[in-house]
Amino acid sequence: MNKKHAFNDFTEKNYARLLKAAKINYQFKGYADYKKSGKMIIMRHDIDYSVHRACSLAQIEARQDIQTTYFINLHSEYYNIWEKEIAQLIGKIISLGHEIGLHFDPMFYEKDPGNLVEHLTWEKSILEKLFKQAVQVFSFHNPSVGNWLDVKKERIGGMLNAYSAYFKENYHYCSDSNGYWRFERLGDVLKEAKEVKLHLLIHPEWWTPRAISPRRRITRCIDGRAKKQLDLYKALLKKWGRKDIT
Numbered sequence: 230m231n232k233k234h235a236f237n238d239f240t241e242k243n244y245a246r247l248l249k250a251a252k253i254n255y256q257f258k259g260y261a262d263y264k265k266s267g268k269m270i271i272m273r274h275d276i277d278y279s280v281h282r283a284c285s286l287a288q289i290e291a292r293q294d295i296q297t298t299y300f301i302n303l304h305s306e307y308y309n310i311w312e313k314e315i316a317q318l319i320g321k322i323i324s325l326g327h328e329i330g331l332h333f334d335p336m337f338y339e340k341d342p343g344n345l346v347e348h349l350t351w352e353k354s355i356l357e358k359l360f361k362q363a364v365q366v367f368s369f370h371n372p373s374v375g376n377w378l379d380v381k382k383e384r385i386g387g388m389l390n391a392y393s394a395y396f397k398e399n400y401h402y403c404s405d406s407n408g409y410w411r412f413e414r415l416g417d418v419l420k421e422a423k424e425v426k427l428h429l430l431i432h433p434e435w436w437t438p439r440a441i442s443p444r445r446r447i448t449r450c451i452d453g454r455a456k457k458q459l460d461l462y463k464a465l466l467k468k469w470g471r472k473d474i475t
């Protein structure tokens with residue numbers, strides 16, 4: 230198998246190992262320190278599919294005294310921030326000392342794309358009110374759909390743009406998009422440690438307790454959610470003494 234596809238790279242155990250390796254040569258910093266000097270890592274987590282997975286990684290990081298930023302999508306088809314359980318998990322991530330950012334989906338506003346600042350400001354305020362936590366940074370969801378990578382401005386709508394020119398010019402970027410390493414393996418980047426500034430994008434759903442294929446990692450999220458919804462329905466019928474006719 231191509232080493233960049235190695236399923237073993239994407240386990241919780243290996244994530245903990247990578248964090249440990251990272252701390253040898255780098256300091257983990259938040260977005261507030263993005264212009265500071267020295268060897269540092271800014272860790273970004275775009276939550277695309279699973280807040281449960283995000284919470285697991287948040288705990289692994291907290292055990293190593295590492296704080297990172299979790300970007301939340303208000304329009305995800307895979308989770309709903311207004312659900313009690315999801316909101317509680319995000320609350321837990323915050324209580325572990327992590328920050329939250331906005332994972333902004335511009336395609337939601339396809340019909341009214343002109344008001345980017347307004348949309349960003351509105352979504353920022355929703356997150357801040359719901360989770361009582363300041364939101365200082367945003368990232369575009371699926372930025373290549375609609376040329377959002379061309380939006381190079383550093384600050385928009387009162388937030389730092391994680392895709393701004395500053396990060397492109399000053400940071401080395403490494404991402405686990407789609408559950409494999411498209412360019413370099415993170416383990417190699419951390420071991421060589423030749424870059425001064427690292428901007429790492431880790432999507433929590435690609436990291437699981439056991440080594441499985443990227444497709445299985447996604448069906449795991451989807452099946453887990455579906456099962457929970459069916460259990461809720463069954464519990465409701467039971468509570469009200471109704472028949473479950475199949």
Ligand SMILES: [Zn+2]
Pocket residue numbers: 275276277332369370371
């Ligand atoms: Zn995304």
